[in-house]
Amino acid sequence: MDDTLNANARAILDIVQGAKNHPTALEVYERVRRVRPHIGLATVYRVLHQLAEAGCIKELGRDSEGCRYDAHTERHDHAICTECGALLDILLEVGVSSEALQAAAQAVGVVLSSHEVRIYGLCAACQVKE
Amino acid sequence: MDDTLNANARAILDIVQGAKNHPTALEVYERVRRVRPHIGLATVYRVLHQLAEAGCIKELGRDSEGCRYDAHTERHDHAICTECGALLDILLEVGVSSEALQAAAQAVGVVLSSHEVRIYGLCAACQVKE
DNA sequence: ATGGGTGCAAATCCTTTGCATCTGC
DNA sequence: GCAGATGCAAAGGATTTGCACCCAT
Numbered sequence: 001m002d003d004t005l006n007a008n009a010r011a012i013l014d015i016v017q018g019a020k021n022h023p024t025a026l027e028v029y030e031r032v033r034r035v036r037p038h039i040g041l042a043t044v045y046r047v048l049h050q051l052a053e054a055g056c057i058k059e060l061g062r063d064s065e066g067c068r069y070d071a072h073t074e075r076h077d078h079a080i081c082t083e084c085g086a087l088l089d090i091l092l093e094v095g096v097s098s099e100a101l102q103a104a105a106q107a108v109g110v111v112l113s114s115h116e117v118r119i120y121g122l123c124a125a126c127q128v129k130e
Numbered sequence: 131m132d133d134t135l136n137a138n139a140r141a142i143l144d145i146v147q148g149a150k151n152h153p154t155a156l157e158v159y160e161r162v163r164r165v166r167p168h169i170g171l172a173t174v175y176r177v178l179h180q181l182a183e184a185g186c187i188k189e190l191g192r193d194s195e196g197c198r199y200d201a202h203t204e205r206h207d208h209a210i211c212t213e214c215g216a217l218l219d220i221l222l223e224v225g226v227s228s229e230a231l232q233a234a235a236q237a238v239g240v241v242l243s244s245h246e247v248r249i250y251g252l253c254a255a256c257q258v259k260e
Numbered sequence: 261a262t263g264g265g266t267g268c269a270a271a272t273c274c275t276t277t278g279c280a281t282c283t284g285c
Numbered sequence: 286g287c288a289g290a291t292g293c294a295a296a297g298g299a300t301t302t303g304c305a306c307c308c309a310t
Contacts, residue, residue, distance in 0.1 A: 006265075026299080040267040045300060061191035066299050079240045090234040092226060100224040101249055108218045109254035110209045116248045119231055124239035136290075156274080170292040175275065196274050 011035050012047045016057050017071040022087050024066040060087065077116055081123035092117055141165050142177045146187050147201040152217050154196040190217065207246055211253035222247055 005013060015031045016023060023031070029044045048069055052059045060068040060078075063085045072089060079088040096115065105112035135143060145161045146153060153161070159174045178199055182189045190198040190208075193215045202219060209218040226245065235242035 008266080024299090038267075041299095042268080042301075043266055046265085061193070062299085063191070077234065079235060079238050081240065082243060088238045088240070090238055092230050092234050094227050094230040096222060096226050096247055097224050100222050101247075104207065104220040104222050105209060105249050105251055108209050108220055109257075110211065110218070110249065110251045111257060112249055113212060113251040115250065117226055117231075117245060118248060119235050119240065119242055119245040121235055121240045121243040127239075127241060138291080154274090168292075172276075172293080173291055176290085192274085194273095 008032075008036060008039060008043055009047045009051065011039075012044060013051055013056055013071070016048075016051070016069050019071070022060055022068040022070050024068055026066060028069065063087070075114060075116070077118065079119045079121070079123070081126055082120050083122055083126035083129075086123045086125070088123070090119065138162075138166060138169060138173055139177045139181065141169075142174060143181055143186055143201070146178075146181070146199050149201070152190055152198040152200050154198055156196060158199065193217070205244060205246070207248065209249045209251070209253075211256055212250050213252055213256035213259075216253045216255070218253070220249065 011032050012028060015028055019027075019031075025041075025045055025048055028048065029039075029041050032039055032044060048057070048059075051057045052069070055073065056071070058070045058073055060070050062068070065085075068087060070089075077090045077092050079090050080086070081088075096117065101115055102112055141162050142158060145158055149157075149161075155171075155175055155178055158178065159169075159171050162169055162174060178187070178189075181187045182199070185203065186201070188200045188203055190200050192198070195215075198217060200219075207220045207222050209220050210216070211218075226247065231245055232242055
């Protein structure tokens with residue numbers, strides 16, 4: 001999956017995979033610069049798109065900071081803080097029944113390929129601040 | 131819920147509620163201009179935030195076109211086209227068990243307030259193009 | 261020499277902000 | 286007259302693009 005990657009792409013993939021959070025393109029840029037100081041921001045964006053296209057990473061939606069990337073490619077769910085926007089990985093033990101998903105998808109003419117549950121609420125840090 | 135709104139806010143809320151799709155701020159702006167030609171884009175953004183804050187509408191995540199708004203405030207789910215990004219309302223008849231949601235939220239220290247299921251796949255229009 | 265990948269800078273796009281003006285009370 | 290709302294234009298921030306350059310083939 002990754003032996004075709006060049007040095008920049010390799011470094012970027014390593015960073016996304018090694019990140020504990022879901023880094024934005026800018027965060028990836030800053031981190032990759034420590035290893036490859038001459039890399040340009042445009043290359044980071046280009047490579048992130050390629051990696052997402054290739055399925056090595058996933059592009060999560062944008063929030064106020066920008067687009068976030070996730071190297072955790074197996075199906076999983078997310079918890080999102082309604083206050084600060086923090087995005088945390090979760091895994092629902094009991095998923096949604098796939099018949100229900102299929103039915104809902106069919107109802108709007110969509111060919112189902114995956115799904116994700118998002119739960120919203122206050123994260124631990126924001127509970128304290130309230 | 132809306133008798134405290136002024137004319138601009140009223141017009142904007144009407145437009146979001148009357149929209150069949152999930153309009154972006156720019157779309158709302160263009161539509162509200164037909165009714166109130168002097169309105170500024172900044173006011174549209176300000177009012178949309180206020181309405182979202184007040185719970186009259188919901189702010190959906192941003193996609194390539196920008197931030198989308200939804201006047202459909204009851205809990206529901208979405209189908210998202212992986213090709214063109216189209217965002218469609220769906221409702222899963224069989225939801226996720228609330229115990230599972232609670233458990234997952236607790237596991238990451240989040241106080242659960244709502245949830246949403248997202249299904250991904252090709253929308254009808256994009257199936258044809260493939 | 262050739263083509264893809266790269267860096268830089270400029271351009272774009274959406275969104276926010278500053279500020280002077282206008283409005284309703 | 287004042288406080289809040291508004292329009293306009295400028296600023297801000299993320300992402301994309303144009304283009305010349307460089308490297309490996």
